[in-house]
Amino acid sequence: MAAPNELFCWEGDWGLPSVNTDCLVVLAYARFAGAPLKLHKISNPWKSPSGSLPAMRTNQKDVLSRPSDIIIHLRKQKYNADYDLSAKEGADSLAFISLLEEKLMPALIYTFWIEPKNYVDVTRRWYAEHIPFPLNFFLPGRMQRRQLEKLRLVRGNEDLEAGEELEKELYRDAAECLNLLSQRLGSHKFFFGDSPSSLDAFVFGHLAPVLKAKLPGGKLQQHLKSLDNLTHFCTNILLLYFPGDGRDSSGHKPSSQPEAGGDFDHVPNKRRKQLLSALVALGAMLSYALLTGMVSVQHVQQEALQHSPGLRSLASPDDDEEEG
Numbered sequence: 001m002a003a004p005n006e007l008f009c010w011e012g013d014w015g016l017p018s019v020n021t022d023c024l025v026v027l028a029y030a031r032f033a034g035a036p037l038k039l040h041k042i043s044n045p046w047k048s049p050s051g052s053l054p055a056m057r058t059n060q061k062d063v064l065s066r067p068s069d070i071i072i073h074l075r076k077q078k079y080n081a082d083y084d085l086s087a088k089e090g091a092d093s094l095a096f097i098s099l100l101e102e103k104l105m106p107a108l109i110y111t112f113w114i115e116p117k118n119y120v121d122v123t124r125r126w127y128a129e130h131i132p133f134p135l136n137f138f139l140p141g142r143m144q145r146r147q148l149e150k151l152r153l154v155r156g157n158e159d160l161e162a163g164e165e166l167e168k169e170l171y172r173d174a175a176e177c178l179n180l181l182s183q184r185l186g187s188h189k190f191f192f193g194d195s196p197s198s199l200d201a202f203v204f205g206h207l208a209p210v211l212k213a214k215l216p217g218g219k220l221q222q223h224l225k226s227l228d229n230l231t232h233f234c235t236n237i238l239l240l241y242f243p244g245d246g247r248d249s250s251g252h253k254p255s256s257q258p259e260a261g262g263d264f265d266h267v268p269n270k271r272r273k274q275l276l277s278a279l280v281a282l283g284a285m286l287s288y289a290l291l292t293g294m295v296s297v298q299h300v301q302q303e304a305l306q307h308s309p310g311l312r313s314l315a316s317p318d319d320d321e322e323e324g
Helices: 021-033 067-076 087-114 116-130 139-155 164-185 198-212 219-226 228-241 262-292 294-306
Strands: 005-010 037-042 055-057
Touching: 005 021, 005 067, 021 067, 021 198, 021 228, 067 198, 087 116, 087 139, 087 164, 087 198, 087 219, 116 139, 164 219, 164 228, 198 219, 198 228, 219 228
Parallel strands: 005 037
Antiparallel strands: 005 055
């Protein structure tokens, strides 16, 4: 029997199996199609075979990164969640997936990576807390710049400026997309009947983070929650295909609670090790901040947030940290 494909993806939180849209799409499709996977949930993309997440190392040792490529590979291995779709349903599925990428994805990028309070309080904070030191100092900023580049590419405008006008336009398109999805789903359990398909995987991957994250700026979230059938759609998929999966909203695994006995026998030694580790980490962080001028970077970021920066100021050369 051939070895299973290996999937590397961002770990979960907020009650989700992963916090990342592309990872959620692949995870959902694999569950829908019954594809066996050797799953690696990690918080360091540099441990991925592609240096990014998601990534699949196939049983032929090829490495795939794009969700569409991973899904095509699973279909070639006879794990096809779209097997029962008619030709018309297949065409509808492709049309709605394109609509997601064109109308909804830009608003998701804005919501998580550009809207100042969401980015600082949720997105950057989550990745900074989960990515290991010292990568957590510069990877969130690099990820933000890549998302900005993706937004410019999707919108076809390199001079895109963040602000009230852009926000209104993006959220208007996203609301239109959500309304169309809600109309198409209707009272059905899934988009094409009683069995989930690739369209269900893509919709779930795009909507679940918006639904579950605790966002200070929640305009898109509020509109999604007003559409009961889409909210139930996401909740049902979590209950049916990811029961007990993901981490709670505090970001800590329940299994991290100390078991009775065991560790309590060595409390003094454990505390000494924790104190030494904290001192070493603090010294390393201070050294890193001084060497890279991070203090001035934080000052620039705070000023930028106060003045509602444009896309250029968010990705300005002053924010560029060295890649190590």
